[in-house]
Amino acid sequence: MRSTFKVLFFLKRDKKKKDGSVPVYCRITIDGKEARFGMKKDIxxxxxxxKEGKATGKSAESSSINILLDKTKAGIHKIYxxxxxxxxxxxxxxxxNTFLGIDSKQYLLLKTFDEQxxxxxxxxxKRIVKSTYYRYYYxxxxxxxxxxxxxHLADIPLREINYQFIHDFEMYLLIVRGNKQSTIAQYLILLKKILELAHKNELIFRNPFINYVIEDKKSERGYLTQIEVEVLMNWKFTKRLERTRDVFIFCCFTGLSFIDVFNLTGEKINLSIDGDYWIVGKRKKTNMDYFIPMMEIPKKILEKYKSQTFENGKLLPVKCNRVINDHLKEISKICGIKKHLTFHISRHTFATLTMSKGVSLESVSTMLGHRDIQTTKIYAKMTTERVGRDMAIFAESLAETEKKFVVNL
Structure with missing residues (x-):
C-alpha cells in the first residue's frame, strides 16, 4: 500500500514581525501525520x-523565495x-530530520575505510599476512x-555511494589507471566487503553493491613444463643466479610459497617412522597445516647448502621477493624460456606436475596448505601428457575388445 505524501508551504501568521512580514514554514505530511519547520525566510x-503555497508576482523578493521553496521541495522529495x-x-x-541534518551522523567513506x-x-x-593489508591500503x-x-572531494558520505559511483570508479581504474580486469575485480571485491560491513553496522541502510556484477576475467595460471624445469635444473649459471635457481627448483618440487620457503628452518624437516623426510608446517597466508614428502631433488638442494649459514637458522639462500623475481627474469631470458617467470610460478608448476602425474586433488590440496579444495582446482590443468597417459591406460584396458573388432572392407 502506497503512503500519502505531501509537501506544502504556508505562513505562520501568529508570528507576525514588527515590519508586518510573516515567517514562511514548510509542512510535510505522510499518511496523515505532519512535521513542520521554519524556512528562516519572511515575506x-x-x-x-x-492556494498555491508560494509567492506571487515577479519581484526580486518573490522570485528569491520561490527558488528557495522549489529547491526545498525537490530535496524533500528525494529524501522521501x-x-x-x-x-x-x-x-x-x-x-x-534528514533534511535538516538533525540526529544523523555523517558517516564518510574514507574515514570508515581508514578504520578498517x-x-x-x-x-x-594473526589472521592476515602483510600482502592482504596492502591490498586495502592501495x-x-x-x-x-x-x-x-x-x-573534487576529499571524502564522500557513505549514503551517497550508489551503483553509478561504483561504475564510475571501475571505469576510472580501467581507463585512467590502466588496471587489468583481474586487478579491478580485486579492488571492487574489497570495496564491497567494506560496504557490506557498513551495512551490517547500520551506517548505511542499503548495500550499493546489491545489484552490481563484478566482472573478473581470470588470468591464466602460468607454470613450467617438465622439460622447461629440466632445462633450468641443468643450466650453468653464475653463483648469484644459481642460488635463485636452486630455491625456485626446490619449490617446484615442494610447492612452498615464497614466504614459507623464506622461513624454512630445520625444525620443519621431520623424519617419519618409515624413514622418509617430510616438510611440515603452517602456511603463513592461511594458517593451514601442510605436509610435503621430500623427493630427491629438494633433498639434494638442502644438502648442497647444508654447510652454509643463513640468517635465523634458515636452510636456503632466499633473497627478497623483488630481487628473486628480477633474477628469474634474467634466468628465463638466458634459458630461452618465453614465459613471464615469477617465483609464484614454482608453486603453480608443483601443482600442475603432481596432478599431471596422477597425484589426487585432495593430496595436492593438503601439500599446498589450501583452506578450500576449490582453490586447488584452479591448478588442475589437464596437460596433454596427462590426457595421453590416461588414454593409454584406457586403450590398454580395451586391448582384448579391440582385437575382436573386424572392419569389413
Missing amino acids: DPKLWNV RDIQERENVVSAEKVK VAEKFDLIG LRIRLSEFLVEKY
Whole structure:
C-alpha cells in the first residue's frame, strides 16, 4: 500500500514581525501525520498565494523565495524516495530530520575505510599476512585519487555511494589507471566487503553493491613444463643466479610459497617412522597445516647448502621477493624460456606436475596448505601428457575388445 505524501508551504501568521512580514514554514505530511519547520525566510503576506503555497508576482523578493521553496521541495522529495527505498517505512519526522541534518551522523567513506585499514594492520601475523593489508591500503589510495579527480572531494558520505559511483570508479581504474580486469575485480571485491560491513553496522541502510556484477576475467595460471624445469635444473649459471635457481627448483618440487620457503628452518624437516623426510608446517597466508614428502631433488638442494649459514637458522639462500623475481627474469631470458617467470610460478608448476602425474586433488590440496579444495582446482590443468597417459591406460584396458573388432572392407 502506497503512503500519502505531501509537501506544502504556508505562513505562520501568529508570528507576525514588527515590519508586518510573516515567517514562511514548510509542512510535510505522510499518511496523515505532519512535521513542520521554519524556512528562516519572511515575506509580506500580500505577496503570498495561499492556494498555491508560494509567492506571487515577479519581484526580486518573490522570485528569491520561490527558488528557495522549489529547491526545498525537490530535496524533500528525494529524501522521501531514498528512505522509502532503503527502509520501506518512512515518516514525516524522519524526512524532516534528514533534511535538516538533525540526529544523523555523517558517516564518510574514507574515514570508515581508514578504520578498517587500521584494524587490518593490527591483524597482520594473526589472521592476515602483510600482502592482504596492502591490498586495502592501495585501494584506499585509489579511492582518494578518484574522489579528487571525479568529484573534487576529499571524502564522500557513505549514503551517497550508489551503483553509478561504483561504475564510475571501475571505469576510472580501467581507463585512467590502466588496471587489468583481474586487478579491478580485486579492488571492487574489497570495496564491497567494506560496504557490506557498513551495512551490517547500520551506517548505511542499503548495500550499493546489491545489484552490481563484478566482472573478473581470470588470468591464466602460468607454470613450467617438465622439460622447461629440466632445462633450468641443468643450466650453468653464475653463483648469484644459481642460488635463485636452486630455491625456485626446490619449490617446484615442494610447492612452498615464497614466504614459507623464506622461513624454512630445520625444525620443519621431520623424519617419519618409515624413514622418509617430510616438510611440515603452517602456511603463513592461511594458517593451514601442510605436509610435503621430500623427493630427491629438494633433498639434494638442502644438502648442497647444508654447510652454509643463513640468517635465523634458515636452510636456503632466499633473497627478497623483488630481487628473486628480477633474477628469474634474467634466468628465463638466458634459458630461452618465453614465459613471464615469477617465483609464484614454482608453486603453480608443483601443482600442475603432481596432478599431471596422477597425484589426487585432495593430496595436492593438503601439500599446498589450501583452506578450500576449490582453490586447488584452479591448478588442475589437464596437460596433454596427462590426457595421453590416461588414454593409454584406457586403450590398454580395451586391448582384448579391440582385437575382436573386424572392419569389413
